[in-house]
Structures are given as structure tokens and as C-alpha cells.
Amino acid sequence: MTAGTVPDEVMAKFAGARLWACHQAPYLASAVFALTPALLEPSTDPDTGAWVPDPALAAFPANTAWVVHVDPATVLANPVERTGWWLLHQVGHLVRGHAARSPVRPALGSTGPTHAMGFEGQRDSAAHRWNQAADAEINDDLETEGLTGPDGVVSPRELGLPDNRTAEEYLSLLDVLDDALVRGGTSLSDAVDCGSAADGIERPWDRAGGGGLSELEREMLERSLAAGIQERATARSDVPGGWVRWAEARFRPRIDxxxxxxxxxxxxxxxxxxxxxxxxxxxxxxxxxxxxxxxxxxxxxxxxxxxxxxxxxxxxxxxxxxxxxxxxxxxxxxxxxxxxxxxxxxxxxxxxxxxxxxxxxxxxxxxxxxxxxxxxxxxxxxxxxxxxxxxxxxxxxxxxxxxxxxxxxxxxxxxxxxxxxxxxxxxxxxxxxxxxx
Ligand SMILES: [Zn+2]
Missing domain, CATH: 3.40.50 (Rossmann fold)
Structure with a gap:
């Protein structure tokens, strides 16, 4: 592969994943297309120079400006369906406002964005756990559509937890579950990192892409998305319950x-x-x-x-x-x-x-x-x-x-x-x- 053709191939595969995602969940199509991909520099094998998928970027971590961070090696290694699943999943974090709802705070006294080396240390177990709870809130709706996530991603069904709960509720359920697992000698697997869209804490790569959506554009997008979902729900077209509840709540705040x-x-x-x-x-x-x-x-x-x-x-x-x-x-x-x-x-x-x-x-x-x-x-x-x-x-x-x-x-x-x-x-x-x- 030459330097010129590789990004083309990556972007073509990414575009395929986006189309796949829209086909799976048409009621989220406008949101999927609003995601701005930012291509990151791929990691390479020091001996062969071949691209190596970066596990830290497996989830296409998004930021709240709707920029998804794309590791070219991950896109090439993934089947289109896997990348498409992550795009739907990231839309879930974004429209459900997981960053603003996150109980995780940046470490006291930290200034500026955390740099790559020190970041994992700062993303402590509380951040991991919130990421998992937020994932559980999204993934049950994806499973309703027959869209099962990759291994290692939290699914309420797999863990024996009830569906249709909020991330805040899953947070306490997961704590109880993990205590029980630890006593049994195992533990919940580490959460993948879904990015600052999940917990509101800036990642080293968040400023790489620039651009993305302005606050006003996000507001407009969410409104039209919610209106579209409500229309489909009224027409008895299939939309998972979690999304219908989200769309209802999106219009309710003024009243209550x-x-x-x-x-x-x-x-x-x-x-x-x-x-x-x-x-x-x-x-x-x-x-x-x-x-x-x-x-x-x-x-x-x-x-x-x-x-x-x-x-x-x-x-x-x-x-x-x-x-x-x-x-x-x-x-x-x-x-x-x-x-x-x-x-x-x-x-x-x-x-x-x-x-x-x-x-x-x-x-x-x-x-x-x-x-x-x-x-x-x-x-x-x-x-x-x-x-x-x-x-x-x-x-x-x-x-x-x-x-x-x-x-x-x-x-x-x-x-x-x-x-x-x-x-x-x-x-x-x-x-x-x-x-x-
Ligand atoms: Zn996630």
C-alpha cells in the first residue's frame, strides 16, 4: 500500500460502515451522518513497519462535538459491521448526554489536557465503571435490533441485569455485581474507552480533529432526531423503546x-x-x-x-x-x-x-x-x-x-x-x- 491509497481505502471502508449503520437503524441515520471522522496517526510495528490496531482506540472514541477518532489500522482490521456498530454506539453516548451526566471529574489541580502517557492513570476505576454503565444503557437498545456488540463490551442481558435502565441505575447494579464477582474470584472486564463523549473528560486526541458540530448544530440535530423518532413511533414503525423514551424526554423538560x-x-x-x-x-x-x-x-x-x-x-x-x-x-x-x-x-x-x-x-x-x-x-x-x-x-x-x-x-x-x-x-x-x- 502506498501512502496515497491507504487513507482512501480507510475512508471507503469507514463510509461503508456508516451506510451499514444507517441501514440497521434508519431512525438514527441523520445522527450517524453528523459524526465527523478524524483520522489519527496509526501505530506501526517497530520491526515490520506494518500498521497495528491501537486497542485504546477500538471504540472510535468520540468527543462532545460529535468527532469520532478513527485509527486507520482499526478500520482496516475490522469487518464493516464492527465499525458500524461502534458508530451507532457512539451516537448513543452523544444524544443521551453521557458526558454531562458523568459523575467522573478531572483530577483536582490538573491543568490542560492530559497527555497520552499519563492518561490511563487518570482514567481510574470510577471512569471505567461509568463507561460500562453508560454502555449498558445504550447496548440493550442495540441488542433489541439484533445488533450485538464486540466481546468485552458490557451488555445487560449477558450480565443478567434488567434492560431499559439508566446509566445511573446500572452504575449501582454493576457495583453490586462486581462485588459478587470479586468474591467469586473473577471481575468485570475492563471497559473499552468510549472517549470524552462518555464521561466528559478530555482525551489526548480530542483536539486533533478540530471542527465537529457547534452547540447550536447539536441542538438542532437532536431536536430533528427526536422528532423523527416520535413520528416513526406514532406510525408504529419499529424503534426500540429506549430511543422512544429518549425522544419523549427530549421534548418534556420545559413542562416539568x-x-x-x-x-x-x-x-x-x-x-x-x-x-x-x-x-x-x-x-x-x-x-x-x-x-x-x-x-x-x-x-x-x-x-x-x-x-x-x-x-x-x-x-x-x-x-x-x-x-x-x-x-x-x-x-x-x-x-x-x-x-x-x-x-x-x-x-x-x-x-x-x-x-x-x-x-x-x-x-x-x-x-x-x-x-x-x-x-x-x-x-x-x-x-x-x-x-x-x-x-x-x-x-x-x-x-x-x-x-x-x-x-x-x-x-x-x-x-x-x-x-x-x-x-x-x-x-x-x-x-x-x-x-x-
Ligand atoms: Zn461506550
Whole structure:
């Protein structure tokens, strides 16, 4: 093979895989074609110079801009069906927002993208496990279509787990299962790496491709995909149940935003209280009573929450006050009443932190331009550091490029603003004042 013909052959085979994928799941065709392939440099055998498929790239790892990273040697070694299966699988990670839902955070103090050598060390067992849980959420729908994944990829059916669960549910099921397997002398196989589209943590190759889809393009694509799936479902054309539920949920958020905020906060708090570095922070009272017997699972640390408010003036004060009231009410319900909440008003800069126990204690300050980066950065400087940062904004603001080392929930007021991929988000109607209650 000469240098000129090899990429042609790779791209031809990749195109074949894409067509195969569209044929298998026509309701995902627009999504499959929206994937942008980025060809990576192949690894070569030091003796023969022949291309060697890189196992780290076996899953065609995607990023949240819908770029799939293509190892030419993998494409040539795979049957077309295998590559096509991975494309459908990656679409699953992308449209289900696994990156934003991921409980895995970049290591504290890490700056810049992790380089190739150090990366595997950072992608610890928590990241592997989330990848497997997210895979389980996708793969049962693929199996419904008769599309079985390659060996070593988690399948609920093969593991004896129920179908149609969310990744969050599979996460705890997998933990239980793995405990049982370890006691039996085996363990779950290591997850393949599905890329930052699965967990939101940047990979060394993520910046190689450039391009991909903008936030607006992704939003439009997801909407048309969801509309198409709903149409097919109405026409009783075969679409697996998981996809139908996804399409329904895609259009539902506006209606039920309070429940959604509540569940996202609860989820954020549950995740932070499940963090390993948290559990041993202080001995439980029981541990003290029973001497050295430490029971980390029994300690339920109180997660620290910070609220960043967009007070730039584009969101009116009455709307903000009402929303702060709603959110303090939800937090009271989740973590007990009278919990202090640290609030940062933010326009182009973050104003001094206010500690409030109820919404009426808050003094809104600000006006002028908007830069939520300043507010999020100030929130991360608070001590103790917050586990959960809630940002309330209309979204007309620049965002930090990288996921901060805390769970971030963006409450987007109105229809126009955008939130970054690494954040969980919920849309709140701009006329919340007049319409509600
Ligand atoms: Zn995956």
C-alpha cells in the first residue's frame, strides 16, 4: 500500500460502515451522518513497519462535538459491521448526554489536557465503571435490533441485569455485581474507552480533529432526531423503546422543570456523597463508639452547594428572586432544612459571597455585562470547596472551556441561551413569574 491509497481505502471502508449503520437503524441515520471522522496517526510495528490496531482506540472514541477518532489500522482490521456498530454506539453516548451526566471529574489541580502517557492513570476505576454503565444503557437498545456488540463490551442481558435502565441505575447494579464477582474470584472486564463523549473528560486526541458540530448544530440535530423518532413511533414503525423514551424526554423538560431541577440536585448530591475521597473524611459516631471499626458507608457527608446568579441585568430581579426561592426550597427538601447556601452574584465579575438560609436574606447586586466564568471560578475558590455548583443564567455568557472539579448544574432561563457540554442543564421558562402559580 502506498501512502496515497491507504487513507482512501480507510475512508471507503469507514463510509461503508456508516451506510451499514444507517441501514440497521434508519431512525438514527441523520445522527450517524453528523459524526465527523478524524483520522489519527496509526501505530506501526517497530520491526515490520506494518500498521497495528491501537486497542485504546477500538471504540472510535468520540468527543462532545460529535468527532469520532478513527485509527486507520482499526478500520482496516475490522469487518464493516464492527465499525458500524461502534458508530451507532457512539451516537448513543452523544444524544443521551453521557458526558454531562458523568459523575467522573478531572483530577483536582490538573491543568490542560492530559497527555497520552499519563492518561490511563487518570482514567481510574470510577471512569471505567461509568463507561460500562453508560454502555449498558445504550447496548440493550442495540441488542433489541439484533445488533450485538464486540466481546468485552458490557451488555445487560449477558450480565443478567434488567434492560431499559439508566446509566445511573446500572452504575449501582454493576457495583453490586462486581462485588459478587470479586468474591467469586473473577471481575468485570475492563471497559473499552468510549472517549470524552462518555464521561466528559478530555482525551489526548480530542483536539486533533478540530471542527465537529457547534452547540447550536447539536441542538438542532437532536431536536430533528427526536422528532423523527416520535413520528416513526406514532406510525408504529419499529424503534426500540429506549430511543422512544429518549425522544419523549427530549421534548418534556420545559413542562416539568421543577421536578427536573430537584432530581438533578438530588443526583448531584447523591454522587458527591458517594465520592470515595469523601467517605473517610471523618469517622462516624458509630466508628467512635466501636473503636477502630470504621464504617465509611454509614457516613453521609453533607455536600457543599454554591449558587452562582447571573445578575447582569438581562434576567430581571423578580425572576431571580423567585427562582432562588424555589431552589432553596428544593435543597431544603433534599438535604434538610436550614442548610446554609453560599450565593455569588455575578455580572462581569463575581461579587462577595453571601451565606443565606432562606431566599429573603439574599441581596441581589450587579448589572452590566455577563461573564459566568468569573462566578464559577469564584465558586471554586470557596472553602470548603463546593461539591455542587448551581448556575442560574439566561446563558448569554462565555463559559469555562473545561469542566471544573465540581458537579455543575446550569438552570437556563428562557429559550436562547446555551450551556456547556460538561454541565447538567435544565431549561426554565423566562415568564416563570406570570405563568406559575
Ligand atoms: Zn461506550
Amino acid at each position: 422543570w421543577r421536578a427536573q431541577v430537584g432530581s438533578l440536585i438530588r443526583k448531584g448530591l447523591a454522587e458527591t456523597s458517594g465520592r470515595v475521597d469523601f467517605s473517610y473524611r471523618r469517622p462516624s459516631r458509630r466508628a467512635a463508639a466501636y473503636g477502630d471499626f470504621v464504617t465509611p458507608a454509614m457516613t453521609r457527608p453533607v455536600p457543599e452547594t454554591a449558587l452562582v446568579l447571573d445578575t447582569s441585568g438581562s434576567v430581571t430581579a423578580p425572576v431571580l428572586e423567585r427562582l432562588v426561592g424555589e431552589v432553596t426550597g428544593i435543597i431544603d427538601k433534599v438535604s434538610g432544612p436550614g442548610r446554609r447556601l453560599r450565593v455569588l452574584c455575578c455580572d462581569t465579575k463575581a461579587h462577595p459571597v453571601q451565606e443565606i438560609r432562606k431566599a429573603a436574606e439574599l441581596r441581589l447586586v450587579g448589572g452590566g455585562g455577563t461573564d459566568m466564568r468569573a462566578g464559577i471560578e469564584a465558586a471554586m475558590q470557596l472553602r470548603p470547596a463546593p461539591d455542587l455548583v448551581l448556575v442560574m443564567t439566561d446563558g448569554q455568557t462565555p463559559w469555562p472551556e473545561r469542566r471544573p472539579p465540581a458537579k455543575v448544574l446550569v438552570c437556563l432561563i428562557g429559550d436562547d441561551g446555551q450551556a456547556p457540554d460538561w454541565a447538567a442543564r435544565v431549561r426554565i421558562p423566562a415568564d416563570v413569574e406570570e405563568k406559575e402559580r
